[in-house]
Amino acid sequence: MKTKKMTVTQDQINEWKEKFGGVWELPIEDKTGYLKDPNMNDFKRAVTAMQKETEIAFGEEMLSALWIGGDTEIKTNDDYFLPAKKTLLDFFKYPDAVTNDLENRQTEILIGDERCVVRVITREDLRMCEKKNPQSKPFLSQEYLFDMVVTEKTEGFNNKNNPEIRFPLYQELEKLQNKKIGQLKKL
Incomplete structure (x- = not known):
């Protein structure tokens, strides 16, 4: 079953930026998700999920916490979720003090x-x-x-x-x- 690709307009992205601050595009092949900037509470939720369960739970929780729109197959279909989970680790890269x-x-x-x-x-x-x-x-x-x-x-x-x-x-x-x-x- 083929699903229709979601289209997000620049107006929608501007609305999200106004509401959430930073907005990130997460393209995975033919699907795209949109995420807000993570904050420490988002990281805490994801790390807690990982401590209680698995690394997969970390990815699920992080994606859920940051998700603001896009093609939901990224969250539900393993072919899209698994590369998305790996990409989320980039959020932990901050400049050194x-x-x-x-x-x-x-x-x-x-x-x-x-x-x-x-x-x-x-x-x-x-x-x-x-x-x-x-x-x-x-x-x-x-x-x-x-x-x-x-x-x-x-x-x-x-x-x-x-x-x-x-x-x-x-x-x-x-x-x-x-x-x-x-x-x-x-x-």
């Missing part, structure tokens, strides 16, 4: 035009964050950790739902916990 060591074991983190300073991260900080997140909800421990160690920040760091800031920030916090390199050697 820049870090600078400061006095008193502090680190400056620069992400685009935003800047923050964090103090050294301790084992006790990590322990407290884990206690605040007993269900291991995605990204929650990193949010708690940042709130504990930040000593100054620009306004952009207040938006906990902006993945363009949060993903590079969380990566840098992870790197700061592992500045020294360890390696097991079998003797």
